[in-house]
Amino acid sequence: MHLNGVEIEDTFAEAFGMQATRVIITAVSPRWARTAAETMTGFATSVIGCGVEAGIEAELAPRQTPDGRPGVSVLLFAMSGDDLARQLERRAGQCVLTCPTTALFAGIGTGPDGGKPLPLGQRLRFFGDGHQASKLIDGRRYWRIPVMDGEFLCEERSARVKAVGGGNFLVLATRLEAALAACEAAVAAMRRRPNVVLPFPGGVVRSGSKVGSKYKALPASTNEAYCPTLRGLVDSRLAPEIRAVLEIVVNGLTDADVRGALRAGIGAACAGGPESGVRRISAGNYGGRLGQFHYPLREVLA
Amino acid sequence: MSALTLALRQPPPGRVDLSAIRPDRLAGLGAAAIERLALPCGRSPVALGELFRVHPGDPAELRILGGDARLDGVAAGLAGGRVLVEGEVGWYAGEGLRGGVLEIHGDSGPFTGSAMSGGEIHVHGDAGERLGAPRAGGRRGMAGGVLHVRGSAGARAGERMRRGLLLVDGDAGDCCAARIIAGTVAVLGRAGAQTGVGMRRGTLLLGTAAEGLPPTFNATGAWRPGFLELLVPVLARRQPAWTERLGGDPLQRWVGDLATDGRGEIFAPD
Missing domain, CATH: 3.30.70.520 (Alpha-Beta Plaits)
Structure with missing residues (x-):
């Protein structure tokens, strides 16, 4: 899609x-x-x-x-x-x-x-x-x-x-500037909606995390599969042209609020098309076993 | 279903205690049974049917047509429903009211809303002395609900109030808000001598410049606290003049009564 x-x-x-x-x-x-x-x-x-x-x-x-x-x-x-x-x-x-x-x-x-x-x-x-x-x-x-x-x-x-926290998507781009501009547009679109907040700085996260770490004391650590500098060293999820990935996390009062915000945010992030440098939208998950709420990107946008 | 209506046939021969005539107690009674109810009147009881013409209807909405200053205890202990009086009532109207609405299109006697704890009482005329106050020897006055007098109130209005809202659109007599423990009293007109005497906590709002407060109140200067922006609209819903009287400007404030706890406050425009 x-x-x-x-x-x-x-x-x-x-x-x-x-x-x-x-x-x-x-x-x-x-x-x-x-x-x-x-x-x-x-x-x-x-x-x-x-x-x-x-x-x-x-x-x-x-x-x-x-x-x-x-x-x-x-x-x-x-x-x-x-x-x-x-x-x-x-x-x-x-x-x-x-x-x-x-x-x-x-x-x-x-x-x-x-x-x-x-x-x-x-x-x-x-x-x-x-x-x-x-x-x-x-x-x-x-x-x-x-x-x-x-x-x-x-x-x-x-x-x-009761509310929902941790709805997210990743913006994969050929340049950091392109990823940042797309995220800024997404944040602006998402912040216009009621019942949601984007808790990270300016609404954007650069340090996407995975659960656990090689160090026992740490509950979370860097998500190496999406770190461009680790390409060639770890099992990377990034295509060769991708140089930067940024994430947007959204918390909302209801499932529908998060869904609506994700839809608005992804739409705004993709508005410039591939020429803007944004090549791919992905999302963070833990295999589906930890969280009660799942947002399949293609279904959210359908 | 229309309201159950009691129309007064003639002025009662003495003071009549109507406190047993409540919507909840009339539920399920036919007109004949209601007419047979005995009402305390002076030294001998009198049948309700002798004093009132009964028009059957829904007792949750009780109308009393043709009031009299010797009808005491109207809607006392009311817990729900609506009682409407077209005329004046005597002592203890709405005493101990817990819920529902009592509307009096006329004057009401002393102890109206005595120690009420919920619901609403609206007196469209004047109210007698000791509005909302406890009976002699009682320790607690009004403990909740709204008591609104469109006319003026007699002496000791709101005495020993603990909680709730008491509004007087006209003037209040001497010792208004005397010995109140907490709660809110608002008098749009003039308040008499010794206003707020013995006040422990609570708020008294005056719509007219204060005069002759007890010497045990200290001025704290002109100021406009934030809670007024929440409270004034509540008052204005019932009497629009409050918006203009207490609008935007700082109000003079006194604290007292310093002869007791001293955490009460009186606000008045300059």
Whole structure:
């Protein structure tokens, strides 16, 4: 199969079940809301080393936020509810509570259609040292924590839902610049979609990994089959003209969200055709035994 | 199915206790059985049918036509459904309300919504003293729900409130929000003397410049906390004037009552 003349390999991306939440950060200006969100989602590329995978989902206009100020919605993904709660509390406390003018709200409701409750301001409130106050407004509890610029307003709970993490595809190109440009276009297309984040730097990963290592202490290590410099040394998956491979990883709230994002991303990456230098789209998997979600590339694009 | 309707035949001979007349207790009773129900009235009970003309219907929606200030305990303990009164009611209307809606198109007497814990009460006229407050000797006032008075409220409105939302569109009498433990009280008009006296925690919003607060309240200066952007729309849904009264500008804030816990707060425009 070819898309715009670019070969689509007959393989599949393998993704995992995760626990996710959405929070909404508002501030006096879009800039400060974004600052808090970028800080909160910094160092959150992979659960392997960061405990959580997180990213900015969208910028929100004042009419889309609970308190009518400019905001940003953030999605966080972890391997378990406990991990998610721990990371959310830590990041909310260190990155949002500290950031001037911000307020923090749940972006997913609890209840039959929503998720299980997840503490947000429930313990952060103790930063108030007894001066914290709660307000129950329209059935939702908020904490008001006195800080030096006034009050940090933080909803008591968010909710966690089942989600999908690790949807991916690989861009194989004749030049690094071509792979990078294709990935940038793909990232732009994927970030326009709701319910997904691309947790890696700029949405792109250069260090695709495999499970395990020759070193006992390492849970993951470089995916040598796709490293151009190891061609001729290992069992390489790269054709002779391929000089660079980059990967895009996407986490989404549902299977359909990840599928849609992969489709949009691959379409954008292939838009320039083979003349752009992009020759092949592949995907990362572990033989299909580890992840609950499989995304056969040809089926996703069909 | 239309509402079960009780139309008052003539003014009651004395104070009548209507607290037993609740939608859940009327369910399954025919018109004749409802007319036979005995209502406490002064020293001797009176049959409901003597006071009211009964039009059968769905008891989940109960209408009382022709109110009287001597009808006490209307919709007391209501847990669901809707009670609508076309006229005034006496003491203890909606006392201990847990759910459902009580709508009074008229004035209501003292202790309206006393110690209610859920549901909504709307009084379209004025309310008497001790709105939402506990009965004498009771320790907890309103513990949840929404109590909205379109007219004015008497003294000690919201006393000993623990949780919930109390709105007064007109003026409130003396000692408004007295001894509240927590919760939100909003008075669009003027509040009387000793407003917030004995307040432990909770929020009192005034739509009119504050005057004569107890000396045990300290001013914290003009400020606009973020939670107002969430709360004001909730108030404005019920009384649109709140948007303009508490719109965009910083509000004066006092904390107190410092004679007690002192974590309560009063907001008012300049």
